[in-house]
Amino acid sequence: MLAVGPPVRAAIVESIPEHRRRPMDRTQHRMSDPRRRDDARGQSLVEFSLVLIPLLLILLGIIQMGFVFNAQVTITNAAREGARAATIYAYSLDGAQPGPPACNTTTRTTNDACRNAYALFFAQQAFGSLSSTSPQFVTTGTWTQSGFDPTTTCTSGSTCATTYTNGDVVVRYTVPANVADSDPRTGERVTVQITYHQDLFVPLISTFLPHDSNGRLAQGATVTMVIN
Numbered sequence: 243m244l245a246v247g248p249p250v251r252a253a254i255v256e257s258i259p260e261h262r263r264r265p266m267d268r269t270q271h272r273m274s275d276p277r278r279r280d281d282a283r284g285q286s287l288v289e290f291s292l293v294l295i296p297l298l299l300i301l302l303g304i305i306q307m308g309f310v311f312n313a314q315v316t317i318t319n320a321a322r323e324g325a326r327a328a329t330i331y332a333y334s335l336d337g338a339q340p341g342p343p344a345c346n347t348t349t350r351t352t353n354d355a356c357r358n359a360y361a362l363f364f365a366q367q368a369f370g371s372l373s374s375t376s377p378q379f380v381t382t383g384t385w386t387q388s389g390f391d392p393t394t395t396c397t398s399g400s401t402c403a404t405t406y407t408n409g410d411v412v413v414r415y416t417v418p419a420n421v422a423d424s425d426p427r428t429g430e431r432v433t434v435q436i437t438y439h440q441d442l443f444v445p446l447i448s449t450f451l452p453h454d455s456n457g458r459l460a461q462g463a464t465v466t467m468v469i470n
Contacts, residue, residue, distance in 0.1 A: 299446055306444040310451075310459065316372050317438045318463040324365030324434040325465040328413065331357045333426035350425040351392055358385055358406050358413045361434050365411065377456065378439050380409040389414075396423035410437040415469075426469075433466040 333353050339345050343363045345356035362381065366374040373379060385406040396402035396417040403416045412435040421429040439458040442448040453459050 299444075302444045303447055306442065306447045310440055310461070313372060313438055313440045314461050314463070316368070316370055317436050317461060318465070320365040320368040321434045321436045321463040321465040323368040324361040324411070324413075324436070325432055325467040327364035328357050328361040328432045328434065329467045329469050331360050331469075353425070354392055354404070354406065354415070355385060357432075358408070361413050361432075362408065362411050365434065365436060372438065377458070378441070379436075380439075381411060382409045384408065385413075390417075398422060410439075411435070428469060430469050431466055432469055433464060435462065435464045437462045 331353075334347050335349070335353075337346055337348055339347055339356060341363075343356075343359045345352070345359055347353045347356050366379075369379070385408045387404065387406055389405045390396060390402040392404050392415075399419050401417065401419050402423065403414055405412060405414045412433075414433040414435070415427060416431040416433065417423045417427075418429075418431065423430075438461045439454070439456075440461055442451060442453055442457050442459055448457055448459075451459050
């Protein structure tokens with residue numbers, strides 16, 4: 243006879259799923275780490291500095307070239323005003339001229355000196371915001387004559403040129419071959435040349451542009467007109 247024991251009961255074990263972080267949870271965990279935040283900020287500062295330095299150099303270069311362009315336009319206009327003043331200068335042998343600038347004219351040579359002074363005076367009046375004094379614009383107060391001797395008469399059919407230099411301004415009178423030389427210089431050409439020394443305050447720009455020992459860029463303008 244078989245012995246009957248207690249009934250066997252099956253044990254049911256429920257599977258509990260393991261908790262996993264969602265992607266948002268992992269992101270929040272990383273961002274909550276103070277060291278990671280400091281690393282991100284440091285990286286941003288380095289990147290910003292690497293971009294800022296070239297941008298500042300470009301900006302300063304644009305400003306510097308703006309000053310150079312403004313100076314070139316201004317001295318070109320100044321040379322034009324100086325040449326215009328020389329063309330309309332009234333030749334006189336009456337002595338004292340009231341000006342401005344005041345001068346004494348009794349000969350062709352003194353009239354040339356007075357005409358030169360007119361050209362320089364009105365050129366400087368057109369400098370505007372530019373400096374019309376040393377070291378940007380140098381004048382010595384004395385005109386140095388070279389070339390054809392103005393006390394003589396140019397031979398008919400020849401081209402003669404007399405040049406007067408006063409620091410950074412040059413005035414040249416040219417007698418064309420088809421124009422008869424005369425004391426009032428009517429029909430002759432007058433050329434006014436101005437040199438301006440522009441300061442270069444951006445080291446990078448001064449490296450690529452020609453400059454003197456003082457770090458200044460020499461800019462020139464030349465205008466030629468016919469004397470009335």
